[in-house]
Amino acid sequence: xxxxxxxxxGADAARPISYTLSVxxxxxxxxxxxxxxxxxxxxxxxxxxxTKEGCDDCECGACMVLVDGQPVNSCSYLAAQAxxxxxxxxEGLADSSDLHPLQQLLLDAGGVQCGFCTPxxxxxxxxxxxxxxxxxxxxxxxxxxxxxCRCTGYDSIVAAVRQAADQLDSxxxx
Amino acid sequence: MPTEPFQIAGSIEDALxxxxxxxxxxxxxxxxxxxxxxxxxxLPSNLVAVDRIVELSTxxxxxxxxxxxxxxxxxxxxxxxxxxxxxxxxxxAAALVGSPATRNVGTLGGNVMNGSPxxxxxxxxxxxxxxxxxxxQGGSRRxxxxxxxxxxxxxxxxxxxLCVAVAxxxxxxxxxxxxxxxxxxxxxxxxxxxxxxxxxxxxEGVIEQVAIALTxxxxxxxxxxxxxxxxxxxxxxxxxxxVAAIASSQAQPISDLRAGADYRAHTVxxxxxxxxxxxxxxxxxxTIEVPVNRAEGVGRTDRP
Numbered sequence: 001x002x003x004x005x006x007x008x009x010g011a012d013a014a015r016p017i018s019y020t021l022s023v024x025x026x027x028x029x030x031x032x033x034x035x036x037x038x039x040x041x042x043x044x045x046x047x048x049x050x051t052k053e054g055c056d057d058c059e060c061g062a063c064m065v066l067v068d069g070q071p072v073n074s075c076s077y078l079a080a081q082a083x084x085x086x087x088x089x090x091e092g093l094a095d096s097s098d099l100h101p102l103q104q105l106l107l108d109a110g111g112v113q114c115g116f117c118t119p120x121x122x123x124x125x126x127x128x129x130x131x132x133x134x135x136x137x138x139x140x141x142x143x144x145x146x147x148x149c150r151c152t153g154y155d156s157i158v159a160a161v162r163q164a165a166d167q168l169d170s171x172x173x174x
Numbered sequence: 175m176p177t178e179p180f181q182i183a184g185s186i187e188d189a190l191x192x193x194x195x196x197x198x199x200x201x202x203x204x205x206x207x208x209x210x211x212x213x214x215x216x217l218p219s220n221l222v223a224v225d226r227i228v229e230l231s232t233x234x235x236x237x238x239x240x241x242x243x244x245x246x247x248x249x250x251x252x253x254x255x256x257x258x259x260x261x262x263x264x265x266x267a268a269a270l271v272g273s274p275a276t277r278n279v280g281t282l283g284g285n286v287m288n289g290s291p292x293x294x295x296x297x298x299x300x301x302x303x304x305x306x307x308x309x310x311q312g313g314s315r316r317x318x319x320x321x322x323x324x325x326x327x328x329x330x331x332x333x334x335x336l337c338v339a340v341a342x343x344x345x346x347x348x349x350x351x352x353x354x355x356x357x358x359x360x361x362x363x364x365x366x367x368x369x370x371x372x373x374x375x376x377x378e379g380v381i382e383q384v385a386i387a388l389t390x391x392x393x394x395x396x397x398x399x400x401x402x403x404x405x406x407x408x409x410x411x412x413x414x415x416x417v418a419a420i421a422s423s424q425a426q427p428i429s430d431l432r433a434g435a436d437y438r439a440h441t442v443x444x445x446x447x448x449x450x451x452x453x454x455x456x457x458x459x460x461t462i463e464v465p466v467n468r469a470e471g472v473g474r475t476d477r478p
Contacts, residue, residue, distance in 0.1 A: 014179035034180035035217040058208045070278040076207040080180045145361030146273025
């Protein structure tokens with residue numbers, strides 16, 4: 001079975017290193033092997049399990065997080081390379097008790113079925129809207145093209161992102 | 175051996191110093207780390223992260239052409255005006271790599287040094303006449319990609335050499351380039367086959383220079399030979415048919431899970447003719463959006 005903590009030798013077997021990771025604006029001191037993937041450190045060392053392990057092969061996007069605002073497949077990104085950078089995960093999306101518009105609209109549109117792709121989908125969508133507040137449907141599909149969903153057929157997800165774009169756009173008054 | 179198993183280089187000198195004592199460079203990790211996860215080879219015991227070296231992330235124009243830092247990402251290559259205007263085939267290729275997440279961290283230098291015969295950026299570099307700048311503590315050298323790539327995933331660079339830049343020679347006003355690939359899906363895809371072309375036309379619209387290179391049909395990216403007969407002719411159906419025939423005849427593909435050898439040999443001809451067609455139209459001043467695959471609907475089942 002694939003496992004993000006799987007030890008492969010080399011840097012995975014090298015002596016541990018200590019550093020600090022900033023995740024959702026909170027600093028976490030961690031001690032990991034130099035070859036540890038960001039996904040494994042988020043889930044197993046820091047305890048933020050919202051980010052999912054799907055393929056562990058950089059294909060499915062379930063592990064998508066943002067590093068300095070850009071989407072990154074955390075299964076294949078070395079955690080040590082994220083030190084000094086701002087990591088954002090799905091846990092940081094909601095504002096205390098209120099869901100982020102992307103989360104609420106995804107639920108409303110039926111864009112969540114089994115839910116396993118949802119955290120990664122949300123992070124890709126957020127990065128897209130941060131850099132392009134008014135994307136076309138094509139741009140939404142390209143923005144989400146690294147995220148696989150086996151349930152929804154994508155249309156409801158694209159619709160939710162479009163609605164979120166409209167809602168966020170009007171709420172910022174731009 | 176280096177004392178630290180993981181270092182972050184702030185400068186090229188830092189990186190070369192770490193590599194001189196056995197550390198291996200990691201930029202985006204989209205080949206290196208994925209390869210380790212897939213069990214191809216374990217991660218190196220000592221790593222030096224080169225993704226924060228500012229000198230590696232610049233694109234600069236000079237009298238000879240454009241110097242692209244090895245750390246420039248695919249996301250930058252597909253949008254940078256110097257690349258999209260003058261070296262469009264490279265932008266076409268960068269726009270097809272992986273997904274937005276891959277393109278944000280994947281680098282040109284990483285592609286070049288990984289040496290995959292299926293890399294999308296490789297054929298564009300060949301037809302654009304790119305040269306690869308390597309540096310170690312022992313000195314610098316500039317090598318042609320055809321001398322660098324020695325087989326699938328192998329290069330002639332020594333372990334302490336870092337790819338620092340890719341030099342793209344100046345282009346004439348009447349030139350155009352394009353890259354197209356056969357793909358089964360639009361993201362997270364690896365080329366089934368692909369082709370890049372560079373075409374320079376004279377004032378009468380006749381071919382003055384043409385270069386074509388093929389992706390995923392040989393142990394390395396390969397440049398086509400025997401194109402001199404095309405010089406002096408207009409890019410018409412006869413020329414495009416000849417291009418397809420030359421490409422198919424010089425392909426030496428393998429069969430694997432993505433395609434059989436016969437299918438690859440045939441379809442690489444189709445990709446070559448589409449690449450030449452798009453490159454010639456760009457040379458004549460037509461705007462074809464990056465990437466050609468999307469603008470022209472390559473891979474669409476409803477393509478006429």
